[in-house]
Amino acid sequence: MKLLTALSEGWSNEELKASVEAYVEMQRNERAGHLIIKQHYYSKLAKTFGRSEKAFEQRMQNISYVLSLMGRSWLTGLKPAKNVDADIADQIEKLLTQLEGQKVARIAAFEITVREKARQKNDHKPSGNQNPKPRRVLVTQFQRDAAVKAWVLQQAEGICECCEKPASFRGTDGLPYLELHYVRQLAEGGADTVSNAVALCPNCHREIHYGANAQALAAWLYDNVPRLSLD
Ligand SMILES: [Zn+2]
Ligand SMILES: [Zn+2]
Numbered sequence: 001m002k003l004l005t006a007l008s009e010g011w012s013n014e015e016l017k018a019s020v021e022a023y024v025e026m027q028r029n030e031r032a033g034h035l036i037i038k039q040h041y042y043s044k045l046a047k048t049f050g051r052s053e054k055a056f057e058q059r060m061q062n063i064s065y066v067l068s069l070m071g072r073s074w075l076t077g078l079k080p081a082k083n084v085d086a087d088i089a090d091q092i093e094k095l096l097t098q099l100e101g102q103k104v105a106r107i108a109a110f111e112i113t114v115r116e117k118a119r120q121k122n123d124h125k126p127s128g129n130q131n132p133k134p135r136r137v138l139v140t141q142f143q144r145d146a147a148v149k150a151w152v153l154q155q156a157e158g159i160c161e162c163c164e165k166p167a168s169f170r171g172t173d174g175l176p177y178l179e180l181h182y183v184r185q186l187a188e189g190g191a192d193t194v195s196n197a198v199a200l201c202p203n204c205h206r207e208i209h210y211g212a213n214a215q216a217l218a219a220w221l222y223d224n225v226p227r228l229s230l231d
Contacts, residue, residue: 011059013091015049019056020095023063027075031189033230038077058083066092069108071209072185073218086112102140102187142186148194149180156199161225162217163204179205183218183228195229 022041029036038060042053061081064074066089074080084092090109097104158167158176167176178199184190198221200208208217222228 011088015045015051016059016088016091017095018045018048019059020063020092020099022056023060023075024096024099027188030075031184038075062088063092063096065089066096066108068210068214069111070096070104073188073214076215082112082115084112086110086116100187103138104187105137105139140187142192144186144192148192148197151194152180152197152199153178155194155227160201160204161198162200162208162221165201167201168203177202181205181208183221184230195227198225198228 022045026036026038026041038057039053042056042060045051045056046053057078058081060075060078062084064078065080065082065084067074068080069089070093086109089112090106093104093106093108097106156178158178159165160167160178167178169177171177179202181198181200182190182192182196183198184196186192190196204217208214211217222230
């Protein structure tokens, strides 16, 4: 447990912002197929803020963790590290979405708190709340073409394109239940086209967003679904 001390102390919003900006820039370059040298980013940040390169590398892994909690993709080689406080994670999530010019219902702080509580011994059953307070949130959505989803579902013929098993249940419409997933997410600049979309069973869909093997699954899809292309 001691190894996972949270890196919360003394990080100013400015430092977090610079880290998130560097992360997003690296991700953009990686997606564009450019070679990125992470060490350069760490050393530049270290010089600017007088903190070790290692500290920035770890912070980048925290950013990967926040992205993974959001169901988003993270940078290759920056394995999500969960040693981040809920409030810092909340700041990171806010900075990420601000940089992308998008609004999302923030989730990272809640999920981190769930995991912290789940690790502790809970003697008391929580009383919860009989009347949970509604909260209005403004979120960014992308306009999608129904024809794209229809075509991809037709191509799949009721079989998940990831695990290649038949959908495990039928919807109320009587059809095998599969979900559309954009391999490069729309929030990350992905296109609403059939070369960026797959039909997945709910299990695979959750795993590709939240699973430890998300990157491997995405790579598998690119290798095995011929209509997918990276551009
Ligand atoms: Zn599946
Ligand atoms: Zn998806």
